[in-house]
Amino acid sequence: MLVNFFHGLRDAGIPVTTRELLDLLEGLKQHVVMGSVDDFYLFSRTCLVKDEKYYDRFDKAFGAHFRELEALDDVIEALIPDDWLRSEFLKNLSEEEKAKIESLGGLEKLIEEFRKRLEEQEKRHEGGNKWIGTGGTSPFGQQGYHPEGIRVGPNGGNRRAVKVWDRRDFRNLDDSVELGTRNVKMALRRLRKFARTGSADELDLDDTIHSTARNAGLLDIKMVPERHNAVKVLLFFDVGGSMDPHVRVCEELFSAARTEFKHMENFYFHNFLYESVWRNNVRRHNERTPVMDILHKYGHDYKVIIVGDAAMSPYEIVQPGGSVEHWNDESGEVWLRRLRRTYEKTVWINPVPKEEWEFTQSVSMTHQLMEGHMYPLTLKGLEDAMGFLSR
Numbered sequence: 001m002l003v004n005f006f007h008g009l010r011d012a013g014i015p016v017t018t019r020e021l022l023d024l025l026e027g028l029k030q031h032v033v034m035g036s037v038d039d040f041y042l043f044s045r046t047c048l049v050k051d052e053k054y055y056d057r058f059d060k061a062f063g064a065h066f067r068e069l070e071a072l073d074d075v076i077e078a079l080i081p082d083d084w085l086r087s088e089f090l091k092n093l094s095e096e097e098k099a100k101i102e103s104l105g106g107l108e109k110l111i112e113e114f115r116k117r118l119e120e121q122e123k124r125h126e127g128g129n130k131w132i133g134t135g136g137t138s139p140f141g142q143q144g145y146h147p148e149g150i151r152v153g154p155n156g157g158n159r160r161a162v163k164v165w166d167r168r169d170f171r172n173l174d175d176s177v178e179l180g181t182r183n184v185k186m187a188l189r190r191l192r193k194f195a196r197t198g199s200a201d202e203l204d205l206d207d208t209i210h211s212t213a214r215n216a217g218l219l220d221i222k223m224v225p226e227r228h229n230a231v232k233v234l235l236f237f238d239v240g241g242s243m244d245p246h247v248r249v250c251e252e253l254f255s256a257a258r259t260e261f262k263h264m265e266n267f268y269f270h271n272f273l274y275e276s277v278w279r280n281n282v283r284r285h286n287e288r289t290p291v292m293d294i295l296h297k298y299g300h301d302y303k304v305i306i307v308g309d310a311a312m313s314p315y316e317i318v319q320p321g322g323s324v325e326h327w328n329d330e331s332g333e334v335w336l337r338r339l340r341r342t343y344e345k346t347v348w349i350n351p352v353p354k355e356e357w358e359f360t361q362s363v364s365m366t367h368q369l370m371e372g373h374m375y376p377l378t379l380k381g382l383e384d385a386m387g388f389l390s391r
Helices: 002-011 018-029 037-048 052-079 082-091 095-103 107-120 161-167 181-195 205-214 241-260 291-297 332-342 354-359 361-369 379-390
Strands: 140-142 232-238 263-269 276-278 288-290 303-307 346-350 374-376
Touching: 002 018, 002 037, 002 052, 018 037, 037 052, 232 241, 241 263, 241 303, 276 291, 288 291, 291 332, 303 379, 332 361, 346 361, 346 379, 354 361, 361 374, 374 379
Parallel strands: 232 263, 232 303, 303 346, 346 374
Antiparallel strands: 263 276, 276 288
């Protein structure tokens, strides 16, 4: 059964290996989990999934393979004799509790009434003093109060794993979906792949001790790159118009970048880059920065990240005077090429899903001008973009 489950995970795009399956089997052999679908779900995910971006895929694959376990409780109940259940139930009662049950007419009477109400009840019940439910004073239920009664379910609710995988808490961690509030930290993790560089001028104490010991006590000093952020970034954000629906995710990306990069300069533009940009949207018409000044001021070692949906009239890209806000003597295409000649490492991040790019001519044109270095605003897209910038 677990071999088929393993292949199901592979089919779902999860990079699980035979080594991880063997770890899971060894854990089961050592009884790390026993008789709990919840525990098996958590343990198998721990063994088989090494990156949280695959959690949602795991939930779907787990649900598809083990959904029939939903009925397992009913099967188990059918196999356990009533007499055994009654005896085990009585073992866990104090003398005072047994006396209270007798005040209701005995255990048989209590169980008979319990079954009768189960048959009559047609929906979930919370509060009250008759039906089986939670938070009430009926003698049957959970998390309520009655001096003589039967509790239904364990403390804290019936935590069945099927509810966990059906709920799919990790769907927005998938690297194929747009960024959201819960995975900004994951974006930071991708950004750090090229953010930490430096000169070899910091002592690596642990490696120095180990190397000295291996060298018969003769001091062998080891140095490591200083952990500081030496990457320089120019960040350009498209604002207004068709970008309005993407404001929240762009804010999250900006916040992540601001936290990660000490050497970062950010500017705004509308639709496409022309001869000037601005730093403050309130004063965009009065305080603009010439792009030519940016090209001269910031060195060629800067990495450039442009964020925009590239959705506009093609005329705005290829024609002088194409801007919808002012007269531009040179086309946006000319300015983008000029920017890319100055900064070798330039990427365009597009918040529109990649599968929709081909339906907008201006997006296709921009993608071509970027020579393929346009990436979707997803975890995978950011990872690919950062990989190119770090090369």
